[in-house]
Amino acid sequence: MSAEELPDLLLAVADGDRTAFARFYERTSAKLFGVVLRILPERAMAEDAMQEAYTKIWRNAAGFDARRGSPITWAATIARNVAIDLRRRERPAGRTRDEDFDFDALRDPQDVSAEQLAALRVCLDRLDADQRALVLAAYLNGESREELAERLGHPTGTIKSWLHRSLARLKGCLDG
Amino acid sequence: MADDIDMLAGEYVLGTLDDTERRAFQRRLLTDPAAVAAVATWQERLSPLLLAVPEEAPPAGLWTRIGADSGPANDNGRLRRWQVATVAAALVALVSTGVALRPRIEPAAPAPQVAQQAPSPLFQSVAALSEQGGAPALLVTYDRDRKEMRVMPVNVAPRPGHSLELWVIAGKAAPRSIGLMREDGATALDRMALDLQQEMTIAVSVEPKGGSPTGLPTGPVVYSGRMVSLPTS
Numbered sequence: 432m433s434a435e436e437l438p439d440l441l442l443a444v445a446d447g448d449r450t451a452f453a454r455f456y457e458r459t460s461a462k463l464f465g466v467v468l469r470i471l472p473e474r475a476m477a478e479d480a481m482q483e484a485y486t487k488i489w490r491n492a493a494g495f496d497a498r499r500g501s502p503i504t505w506a507a508t509i510a511r512n513v514a515i516d517l518r519r520r521e522r523p524a525g526r527t528r529d530e531d532f533d534f535d536a537l538r539d540p541q542d543v544s545a546e547q548l549a550a551l552r553v554c555l556d557r558l559d560a561d562q563r564a565l566v567l568a569a570y571l572n573g574e575s576r577e578e579l580a581e582r583l584g585h586p587t588g589t590i591k592s593w594l595h596r597s598l599a600r601l602k603g604c605l606d607g
Numbered sequence: 608m609a610d611d612i613d614m615l616a617g618e619y620v621l622g623t624l625d626d627t628e629r630r631a632f633q634r635r636l637l638t639d640p641a642a643v644a645a646v647a648t649w650q651e652r653l654s655p656l657l658l659a660v661p662e663e664a665p666p667a668g669l670w671t672r673i674g675a676d677s678g679p680a681n682d683n684g685r686l687r688r689w690q691v692a693t694v695a696a697a698l699v700a701l702v703s704t705g706v707a708l709r710p711r712i713e714p715a716a717p718a719p720q721v722a723q724q725a726p727s728p729l730f731q732s733v734a735a736l737s738e739q740g741g742a743p744a745l746l747v748t749y750d751r752d753r754k755e756m757r758v759m760p761v762n763v764a765p766r767p768g769h770s771l772e773l774w775v776i777a778g779k780a781a782p783r784s785i786g787l788m789r790e791d792g793a794t795a796l797d798r799m800a801l802d803l804q805q806e807m808t809i810a811v812s813v814e815p816k817g818g819s820p821t822g823l824p825t826g827p828v829v830y831s832g833r834m835v836s837l838p839t840s
Contacts, residue, residue, distance in 0.1 A: 468663055481669055548658075548659055574623075575623060577625070590623075
């Protein structure tokens with residue numbers, strides 16, 4: 432077997448195939464580490480999160496459902512959740528990014544449909560710059576409501592209502 | 608209310624709920640398919656962004672750690688795969704986040720009991736557990752006098768290499784494990800003191816063999832249902 436598809440690998444992982452798991456790791460770990468490092472800039476902690484995430488992937492591979500998205504999305508979501516949990520738990524003195532998020536630093540991924548990403552970019556671009564930055568800092572860097580409030584010097588209630596406004600506009604734009 | 612759940616789910620996916628809100632929403636995810644669906648939808652909306660983040664090769668030694676870590680947990684062998692409730696599957700990582708709120712090293716949760724075969728039923732309360740509000744997959748009855756719960760599979764998909772664990776969620780409390788389901792039919796659990804004055808939900812999650820290592824559901828919740836009391840004659 433040569434370049435297997437990720438869904439097939441994940442099926443084999445669900446059957447307890449450790450070789451398939453090693454190959455799944457090879458194919459996905461750079462993506463997942465990228466996701467985790469944004470949330471946990473400290474590498475030792477990011478590695479802990481990776482270990483926890485792949486343990487979950489191994490245990491729960493049988494729960495992956497191809498009808499609900501790609502294996503890489505499923506795995507990246509698990510990694511992000513683990514990283515955010517760790518960040519909340521350890522409350523590391525995270526570096527904060529003040530700069531607006533640079534979309535062009537994002538590479539168009541091979542695994543997700545280009546249209547999906549394009550649609551999301553268009554809809555994010557329609558938000559006010561401040562609100563877009565808020566959504567991206569929360570989603571990609573794992574900043575909590577409190578962290579955002581502190582960094583921007585606004586009450587948490589204000590942050591919350593901005594987030595709600597952004598979410599509502601994103602939803603309307605994406606589903607419209 | 609639909610908007611409210613949508614905003615909650617959106618913030619849950621963003622990760623901006625505070626601890627209290629997050630815990631409350633996690634409890635809701637265990638019992639409310641609409642909340643689960645809302646979370647899955649937000650994940651789908653935002654995930655393209657996640658995949659666009661620049662890659663970074665992890666250090667070479669990391670695989671060694673992971674390989675050592677993932678030994679015995681998944682011993683599915685070459686068995687038939689099983690289907691999980693689709694939304695729950697997408698959320699496999701979500702419901703497990705409750706463990707994040709606890710210290711990293713925890714005393715092992717007490718081993719769930721695998722119970723005896725049961726004599727004939729007599730009960731005052733019953734719950735029909737289903738997958739996303741579909742046809743009942745199992746029936747749970749509770750006999751207050753004998754403090755006995757019986758779990759009868761009606762249409763439960765086998766989960767090779769995993770255990771199905773039963774949970775009771777009373778009112779606003781965290782889920783409490785009430786044991787593992789037998790793989791060969793009805794399960795009886797005795798010495799179960801349930802406060803029937805409270806709203807009670809019974810849920811089943813897919814766990815590693817031998818049950819959840821954390822004392823909270825770590826795998827997807829595949830069936831759940833509300834306990835209703837029969838009118839007393």
